[in-house]
Amino acid sequence: MSSSRAEAIFCGVDIGASATKLVLIGDQGQVLARVVRHSGVDYAATAETCLGEALEQAGVERQHIAGTVSTGYGRQNVAFADAHRTEITCHATGCFSLIGRAMTIIDIGGQDNKIIHLDEQGRRRSFKMNRKCAAGTGAFIEEIALRLGLDVSQLDPLAEQAERSVKLGSFCTVFAKTEILAHLRQGEPVEGIIRGAFESVITRVLEMDTLEGEIVATGGVVAHNPMIVRLLAERVGREVTIPPHPQLTGALGAALLAARRSAPAAPSTET
Ligand code: ADP
Numbered sequence: 630m631s632s633s634r635a636e637a638i639f640c641g642v643d644i645g646a647s648a649t650k651l652v653l654i655g656d657q658g659q660v661l662a663r664v665v666r667h668s669g670v671d672y673a674a675t676a677e678t679c680l681g682e683a684l685e686q687a688g689v690e691r692q693h694i695a696g697t698v699s700t701g702y703g704r705q706n707v708a709f710a711d712a713h714r715t716e717i718t719c720h721a722t723g724c725f726s727l728i729g730r731a732m733t734i735i736d737i738g739g740q741d742n743k744i745i746h747l748d749e750q751g752r753r754r755s756f757k758m759n760r761k762c763a764a765g766t767g768a769f770i771e772e773i774a775l776r777l778g779l780d781v782s783q784l785d786p787l788a789e790q791a792e793r794s795v796k797l798g799s800f801c802t803v804f805a806k807t808e809i810l811a812h813l814r815q816g817e818p819v820e821g822i823i824r825g826a827f828e829s830v831i832t833r834v835l836e837m838d839t840l841e842g843e844i845v846a847t848g849g850v851v852a853h854n855p856m857i858v859r860l861l862a863e864r865v866g867r868e869v870t871i872p873p874h875p876q877l878t879g880a881l882g883a884a885l886l887a888a889r890r891s892a893p894a895a896p897s898t899e900t
Contacts, residue, residue, distance in 0.1 A: 639697070712890060718886070738849055809822055
């Protein structure tokens, strides 16, 4: 597809251990394309595939891209990126562009969790990141699905049907899987076990840091499991804001940072 557009386009790529997210924006910050794919084992190839798909979605050509910023676990693997930024910076930038207020971001991703505190100007006040352990992450949920012989996309609808949560006491993913087997043997319902696993994710996240002000939840786990967000809101006793396309806030932030790089005269609001 060809285009005669003169407008500059910017690209943000967030290569997570589980999913690659890519966003194209125009020079006014408007989103032109969004792509999410499994990262697989060849991050460079996945980034290329996502870019090709996004260019087609937006109806533009590669030469129109005036800048690309990559982020995420595989950010060094994006051959077409001009710069890399940390996930914390990109998530903060993406969320603030969508919400525009002081907030506490809770990002529940495939391989790690982040809690980021932003002030009313979008500046980062502090952050915590758990990368050491799969407990409380999407990887934990994927393991539970595997143990129950289900696809990860089946978990949320099943958890919705649970009458109660079957409590998982184990902190560790490996022990939690053994515990699940014991619950199944005792005849506990699968729906309740899944809901218990969701509760366990929330417990691990809440252990990381204190939450202040408005809570904004993002990440693939949040995007695909509305039940987790409802349980989180119940647990903290207040509403939780979900931005549009919550799995893509890091990629959006990366694209916005690519645009800022090309406008050096503009005051930096990088968080
Ligand atoms: P990362 O950046 O670490 O790759 P993401 O924020 O993209 O992580 O989230 C990936 C997680 O999202 C997966 O581990 C999985 O738990 C969840 N997920 C992704 N796709 C689906 C789906 N179709 N159904 C349910 N959960 C999903």
